Amino acid sequence: MSEFAIETRGLVKRFGQVCALDNVNIAVRKGEFVAIMGASGSGKTTLMNILTCLDTHTEGQVFLDGQEASLLDEDGRRNFRAEKIGLLFQQFHLIPYLTALQNVMLAQHYHSVTEEDAAKKVLEDVGLGHRMDHLPSQLSGGEQQRVCIARALVNDCPILFADEPTGNLDEANEKIVLDIFQKLHANKHTIIMVTHNPDLGRYTDRVIRLQHGKVIEEVQN
Ligand SMILES: Nc1ncnc2c1ncn2[C@@H]1O[C@H](COP(=O)(O)OP(=O)(O)O)[C@@H](O)[C@H]1O
Ligand SMILES: [Mg+2]
Structure with missing residues (x-):
């Protein structure tokens, strides 16, 4: 068991000539709430996709709960x-044709x-006890x-x-979502949130800032 939920060492991701991630070294402790911030195109989604096994990396090492991702097979x-x-x-x-409850049960x-x-x-728990039988279009x-x-x-x-x-939400709903995240954080969930909204960083333990695929700053809150 690792103390880190996620760790990268010398992580590089290239798409052809584009170096989307360039020697990224980050570690997220279990139970930590971290924001990954940066302008559009800085590599945030690429990093998330690799950390969640939706994509593979080009060089370096990625540890998921202490296990090296590239050593894991498909299973x-x-x-x-x-x-x-x-x-x-x-x-x-x-x-769209399933209710809120059915979507969760899926x-x-x-x-x-x-x-x-x-x-x-x-x-x-997320305040939708009265909306379980609604379709997404009714929410x-x-x-x-x-x-x-x-x-x-x-x-x-x-x-x-x-x-x-919260990219598609107004401010009031953004606040509701962040409040839920803080509750989860208090219950020891690890949360890694990508955002380009500087206001959201203050909800977290730490902000990791990317620019052109590199970590340029880490700020502890
Ligand atoms: N599948 C892909 N093929 C080629 N280039 C990509 C691909 N995905 C992302 N990129 C490039 O990688 C860089 C980082 O993109 P991305 O991770 O989506 O940034 P962000 O999420 O911070 O906006 C950008 O220059 C983008 O054009
Ligand atoms: Mg993105």
């Missing part, structure tokens, strides 16, 4: 994703368990993102990755 990567991480995106990616299904009570509980953007949080949390994953989770 190992799938298990890491299924057991350890929840994902949140700017776009909600909810299934995530359980991929985990080979369906417990309606557990799905209801996470929806209640506001903020409510849809809260369904996504419930979906990410239903399988008890300890690490939450969020790529611009």
Whole structure:
């Protein structure tokens, strides 16, 4: 067991001639709430995709809960994703013809368990106990993102990755989402949040700033 949820050493990612990540060395302790910030094109999404096994890196080492990612086979990567991480995106990616509850239960299904009570509980935890039978089209953007949080949390994953989770939300809903993150943080979840909004950094323990694929600054809050 590692003290770090995530660690990279000399991480490089190239897309052809483009060096999207250039010698990135970061470590996120278990239970830490970290913001990854930087202008558009600085490499934030590329980094998230590698840390969540959605993409592979070109050089260097990536450790996921102490295990080197490049040594994991397809099953190992799938298990890491299924057991350890929840994902949140700017776009909600909810299934339009399923209710809020069914969308959350679909995530359980991929985990080979369906417990309606557990799905209801996470929806209640994000303040949507009264919206469980609504379709995504019947929910506001903020409510849809809260369904996504419930979906990410239903399988008890300890690490939450969020790529611009409030990018499509107004300020009031942004605050609701950040409040939920702080509650999760208090309950020992590790949260890695990508954002280009400087105001969101103050909610976190630490801000890691990327520029042109390099870490240019780390600020402890
Ligand atoms: N699949 C890809 N193919 C080629 N270039 C890519 C690809 N994905 C990202 N890039 C390039 O990598 C750099 C970092 O992109 P990205 O990680 O999406 O930045 P951010 O999320 O910070 O806006 C950009 O120059 C982008 O054009
Ligand atoms: Mg991005």
